[in-house]
Amino acid sequence: MDWMIEVDGLVKKFGHLTAVDGVSFNVPKGQVLGFLGPNGAGKSTTMKMITGFMTPTAGTVRVAGHDVDEDPIAAKAKIGYLPEGAPAYPDMTPIGFLNFIADVRGLDAPTRRRRLDYVIANVHLEAVLRQPIETLSKGFKRRVGLAQAILHDPPVLVLDEPTDGLDPNQKHEVRGLIADMAKEKAIVISTHILEEVDAVCSRAMIIADGRIVADGTPAELESQSPYHNAVLIECQNDGVAEALRAMAGVTLVDELPGGRFRAYPSAGQSIVADVADLIKQQNWSTSRLSVEQPRLDEVFRNITGAKDTNNKAGNGNRGEAA
């Protein structure tokens, strides 16, 4: 496969602190990779090394075939980068800033005009083009940063928290923009908004303490949720919990308030049909039968969460989530 980003054995140490500890992954064209992880997990540091801002302590990064350390200018030319916090020059106007980026990136006059038109229209900057960036709202600043990153239509995009500080409508628009570009580019975004992963990412990677602890499609990661294929029933009869526990393939049953029970399958198998059979056979009057929808944040908490809390599924705190 034609990898656009190749990261191999990346390590970054700051003194005694190891921020990134042996991270390797590849991203092909057409993939949107979402970096998830708690603050300080090494997401931004990894991005800074991909974009050539930081030099790795060990390991290599290749972007579109160019080694970032050996041939930084060629590699950087292929990348559009939105750094954390979307820094820009506060005393410049967005149009002045974008023209500066176009100058440095060496866009010729027709390309520049075409790309400026595209970017300004798609990121919705028309209203603030001639206003100093320092006077703009957080959302507009972020959009100026995004505009700058996609201006030269790069094959690789690295976006550090692209929707941070945007309101829900703006978030939706930015995600739409990323989804539109997804087919043509290799995109890495970091986020701590897990719904964003479902919305735009074709692959999700959870990073904790500088290591990759989970890697897969969002659906694959969701299947690691303790709630994956769990079945919730609401039923006022007696002996429900005992009957459920006696079923083959059920490992655990939670008794929730309001006569609700949640049965967890062993090894993620589907048990909803068996439970339905059981209900029929026992002739329970059931007012509800549903399969739980696993959520990424549960997986995230499970993998990265504090080890001292009881994060086994058994404590039934999910409450009204179903």
Place this chain on the structure above:
Amino acid sequence: MASTWAVFRRELKGYFNTPLAYIFIVIFLFLTGIFTFYMGSFFIRGQADLKPFFNFHPWLYLFLVPAIAMRLWAEERKSGSIELLLTLPMSLWSTVVGKFLAAWVFIGIALSLTFPMWLTVSYLGQPDHGVIVASYIGSMLMAGGYLAIGACISAATKNQVIAFVISVVVCFLFTVSGAPIVLDFFAAWAPQPLLDAVASFSFLTHFNAIQNGVIDARDLIYFISLILFWLFANLLIVDLKKAS
């Protein structure tokens, strides 16, 4: 080359986007006026030259140039825009040079606005225009020296005040290294060649030589190599510090 030019234009425009440029130019002209006419006794000397004007340039630059230089890198670091700048596809050298040239040209603009002095002295008498041209060139070279020092130190910190204070101190040492205040410190123990070497590092020595109307190759080489040395140090510091 194109990217140096892009950085240069952005930086130079940046000066005029804020009140900084205008304040600097007004203060620069005001102070050169005061120094020339009051402290330099321009009229009392009764000579048609600009010596009193140029004599004070080292002392003026000592404070004003670090004020220009302090923001060159410290501000980028503080605002985080350095991350953007250093991930653009251009060599670090072109960034360093582009920034330096923009600030240098800006100082050149301020210096060129002192032309009424030249007109005044030409109106009052028959000055040696060659000497005045040489002095202007010498003054620019010296400003470049101060600027390169200030730019380098600005790259080492994100605090502009620290950058300013340290730059002034280093610039001061380079200004007075030919004067007793520094030489006495070495005189007690250092051999004569070292003493001469230290003295030859002084901006004053070289600037005074140029002010006499002759641009000697040695003075030219001194200022140019000094500028290149500090710009190279600037590049190394930016490269090393970007990781932290």
